Amino acid sequence: MLKHTLGYPRMGARRQLKKACEDYWQGRIGRQELFVTAQRLQEEQWRLQEASGMDLIPCNDFSFYDHVLDMSLLMGAIPDRYAPVVTDIPQNTEADLAFAMARGYQQHGLDLTAMEMTKWFDTNYHYIVPEFRKNQSFRLFSNKVFNAFDAAKHLLKATPKPVLTGPVSFLLLGKEKEPGFHRLELLPKLLPVYIEVLQRLRDNGAAWVQLDEPFLGTDLPAGAAEAYSYAYAEIAKHCKGLRTMVATYFEGLRDNAELAASLPVCCLHIDLVRAPEQLSSLLPLLPPKMSLSLGVIDGRNIWKNNYSRSLEFIREAVNVLGENRVMIAPSCSLLHTPADLDLETDMDEELRSWMAFAKQKLIETDELNRIFQGDDSLLHANTAAIAARAASSRIHKPAVKARVASITEADAQRASAFLQRQVLQQQRFRLPLYPTTTIGSFPQTADIRSLRASYKKGDILAAQYDQALEAATRDTIRLQESIGLDVLVHGEFERNDMVEYFGEKLEGFAFTQHGWVQSYGSRCVKPPVIYGDVSREEDMTVRWSVFAQSCTSLPMKGMLTGPVTILQWSFVRDDQPRAETTAQIALAIRDEVVALEKAGIGIIQIDEPAIREGLPIRQADREQYLSWAVKAFRVSASGVQDATQIHTHMCYSDFNDIIRHIADMDADVITIETSRSQMELLEAFADFRYPNEIGPGVYDIHSPRVPTAAEMESLLHKAAEYIPARNIWVNPDCGLKTRKWPETEAALRNMVSAARAVRAAVKETV
Ligand code: GLN
Numbered sequence: 001m002l003k004h005t006l007g008y009p010r011m012g013a014r015r016q017l018k019k020a021c022e023d024y025w026q027g028r029i030g031r032q033e034l035f036v037t038a039q040r041l042q043e044e045q046w047r048l049q050e051a052s053g054m055d056l057i058p059c060n061d062f063s064f065y066d067h068v069l070d071m072s073l074l075m076g077a078i079p080d081r082y083a084p085v086v087t088d089i090p091q092n093t094e095a096d097l098a099f100a101m102a103r104g105y106q107q108h109g110l111d112l113t114a115m116e117m118t119k120w121f122d123t124n125y126h127y128i129v130p131e132f133r134k135n136q137s138f139r140l141f142s143n144k145v146f147n148a149f150d151a152a153k154h155l156l157k158a159t160p161k162p163v164l165t166g167p168v169s170f171l172l173l174g175k176e177k178e179p180g181f182h183r184l185e186l187l188p189k190l191l192p193v194y195i196e197v198l199q200r201l202r203d204n205g206a207a208w209v210q211l212d213e214p215f216l217g218t219d220l221p222a223g224a225a226e227a228y229s230y231a232y233a234e235i236a237k238h239c240k241g242l243r244t245m246v247a248t249y250f251e252g253l254r255d256n257a258e259l260a261a262s263l264p265v266c267c268l269h270i271d272l273v274r275a276p277e278q279l280s281s282l283l284p285l286l287p288p289k290m291s292l293s294l295g296v297i298d299g300r301n302i303w304k305n306n307y308s309r310s311l312e313f314i315r316e317a318v319n320v321l322g323e324n325r326v327m328i329a330p331s332c333s334l335l336h337t338p339a340d341l342d343l344e345t346d347m348d349e350e351l352r353s354w355m356a357f358a359k360q361k362l363i364e365t366d367e368l369n370r371i372f373q374g375d376d377s378l379l380h381a382n383t384a385a386i387a388a389r390a391a392s393s394r395i396h397k398p399a400v401k402a403r404v405a406s407i408t409e410a411d412a413q414r415a416s417a418f419l420q421r422q423v424l425q426q427q428r429f430r431l432p433l434y435p436t437t438t439i440g441s442f443p444q445t446a447d448i449r450s451l452r453a454s455y456k457k458g459d460i461l462a463a464q465y466d467q468a469l470e471a472a473t474r475d476t477i478r479l480q481e482s483i484g485l486d487v488l489v490h491g492e493f494e495r496n497d498m499v500e501y502f503g504e505k506l507e508g509f510a511f512t513q514h515g516w517v518q519s520y521g522s523r524c525v526k527p528p529v530i531y532g533d534v535s536r537e538e539d540m541t542v543r544w545s546v547f548a549q550s551c552t553s554l555p556m557k558g559m560l561t562g563p564v565t566i567l568q569w570s571f572v573r574d575d576q577p578r579a580e581t582t583a584q585i586a587l588a589i590r591d592e593v594v595a596l597e598k599a600g601i602g603i604i605q606i607d608e609p610a611i612r613e614g615l616p617i618r619q620a621d622r623e624q625y626l627s628w629a630v631k632a633f634r635v636s637a638s639g640v641q642d643a644t645q646i647h648t649h650m651c652y653s654d655f656n657d658i659i660r661h662i663a664d665m666d667a668d669v670i671t672i673e674t675s676r677s678q679m680e681l682l683e684a685f686a687d688f689r690y691p692n693e694i695g696p697g698v699y700d701i702h703s704p705r706v707p708t709a710a711e712m713e714s715l716l717h718k719a720a721e722y723i724p725a726r727n728i729w730v731n732p733d734c735g736l737k738t739r740k741w742p743e744t745e746a747a748l749r750n751m752v753s754a755a756r757a758v759r760a761a762v763k764e765t766v
């Protein structure tokens with residue numbers, strides 16, 4: 001059986017690529033040094049995969065920024081505005097052009113905006129969205145894939161396997177930049193370039209090529225099935241002698257199984273971690289010559305593989321297809337896992353014995369084959385490790401499980417309906433019309449960050465640390481009072497990250513030192529690991545909220561991260577359903593909400609920016625997800641009195657299609673991103689007659705630009721066309737932690753002026 005991977009993490013175990021790219025962008029290193037770092041990383045990764053027994057080794061999975069962006073370059077789908085980057089500035093290379101497309105370009109008198117970026121299916125990776133025009137033409141532009149193949153061929157004895165995004169997925173990933181056509185109509189113009197690339201790879205000696213078609217796991221749009229049949233027939237016709245593997249992942253093939261099995265390709269890769277049930281139904285559909293690559297090792301999580309389970313899949317496939325038509329692989333590219341568990345020297349032995357990062361997953365892929373060939377000792381060791389984890393008392397807390405099991409409908413329900421709560425809350429807080437507030441965080445300056453770092457390292461004492469945080473909090477409250485905000489926040493200076501902060505205080509979470517995963521470009525995230533039943537043993541935020549409230553007579557908003565967002569931005573357990581883990585977190589947050597209320601905090605915000613990210617890929621699964629996700633939020637929010645006001649916050653996604661569920665969360669106030677779309681989102685809220693209060697963000701916090709009061713005033717007037725004035729709040733789009741103080745203060749002063757102006761206008765019309 002051949003063993004292979006679909007792709008490998010690019011950054012390097014110590015994030016060498018991130019550092020090299022950022023140094024290059026800042027002018028600290030030259031192009032040569034960047035290229036040498038990249039070359040060295042790729043060679044290391046290739047050698048490692050070869051040494052671990054992989055037979056087919058991906059190349060061209062590496063990218064300076066993003067692999068979909070690289071496809072736009074390969075196909076010559078480069079928006080016209082970037083032409084001067086190479087034509088006018090001859091020293092620029094293809095990498096500079098890629099960076100310009102990904103990040104914008106403000107040099108040599110040019111001022112070019114970046115291409116759009118969006119999430120890669122249901123992962124936290126973001127890709128650069130290809131741009132297509134009606135008269136779009138394609139041509140072979142980039143040599144990256146050929147260079148990568150040649151380099152791998154020279155280095156390796158194993159077979160290098162160039163990886164490309166397949167033609168149908170490439171088109172579907174993109175966006176029409178003008179009306180009057182659908183991007184799939186471009187396929188006949190695109191295919192000749194694909195065929196040229198594949199022929200050239202074949203002529204250079206490539207035996208295999210991997211074409212990623214993750215859309216085969218989705219609900220296909222009209223015309224896509226035909227596009228698949230046409231594209232792969234053309235490729236088969238023109239690329240004889242080249243073995244093609246079509247890779248699917250993140251979901252099962254389901255209704256696309258017959259289509260996938262009908263494609264004239266040599267091998268189909270399927271994700272058996274996400275969709276184990278698809279194997280049995282797919283096997284009878286495979287034509288006699290097609291091989292099947294079994295994605296049995298989780299490419300998206302950090303747990304050790306359960307060998308006996310994987311072996312069942314392998315045996316089932318081999319029984320039908322025979323050994324030489326079966327391959328073993330991780331479920332998807334290892335891009336989504338951290339690089340190397342061996343670097344986690346601080347983690348305790350027991351926890352570490354449950355995990356596998358990318359490097360360890362290579363070993364697992366190889367070991368599965370050796371066990372299949374009869375090496376029982378490897379299997380026994382794995383079975384013992386899996387059993388030890390399943391039985392560990394660190395994971396299972398009967399009291400937590402029992403409490404989740406006994407959650408009732410009433411626990412997910414505020415005492416009274418919103419309209420009754422609203423009256424009580426108005427009486428209690430006496431806020432003006434268009435009340436002003438912020439989303440939580442205030443600028444995290446270098447001083448604050450180094451303060452937290454010194455405390456973590458043990459360089460300063462807890463008392464000193466607390467004192468400094470109190471001072472920062474107090475100053476921020478004074479400033480908010482002077483600006484004239486109505487509902488204040490403490491500023492979140494004690495938090496490094498909105499999920500990590502809570503994870504560190506909750507039971508059941510672990511943290512890594514080097515568990516970085518690429519999010520976009522050079523940006524990486526280090527998700528916590530939820531390994532056991534989650535419980536809250538002590539207050540998490542009460543101390544800071546109480547201190548902050550003691551500094552002011554204005555209402556102070558308590559600030560929490562919601563259960564779905566904590567789940568979504570962590571590595572999750574694979575031994576219980578996500579819904580169960582989320583319910584445990586929801587109870588912990590609920591206890592914190594109640595504790596805040598007891599401590600005198602009357603307004604509490606539970607952030608859920610990631611609720612939409614958790615949406616399943618398939619439409620058919622969405623209702624079920626939304627129902628447990630919304631319920632988890634409601635459980636976290638419903639332990640309080642009617643007069644306590646619950647806020648939630650969401651950002652950076654399109655909420656139109658889940659508006660009903662957002663309403664179902666029944667937060668008294670929702671603050672939401674709208675300023676970049678000029679309040680377009682509000683139409684959905686208006687059409688639906690969203691019943692509760694809303695703070696549509698009136699300015700974009702992702703830019704240092706200070707909006708004028710007049711701009712924000714006109715946005716508020718626009719909002720009032722859609723939403724009754726008594727339900728409108730005034731706030732920025734999101735937290736201010738990435739901004740600097742001067743622009744923050746100026747923008748908030750303008751925002752308060754805008755709110756005052758609209759209030760005055762309302763008075764005049766009354
Ligand atoms: N309360 C958080 C903050 O202000 C919310 C961040 C977010 O929405 N991502 O930073």
Ligand code: ZN
Binds near residue numbers: 439733
């Ligand atoms: Zn936000």
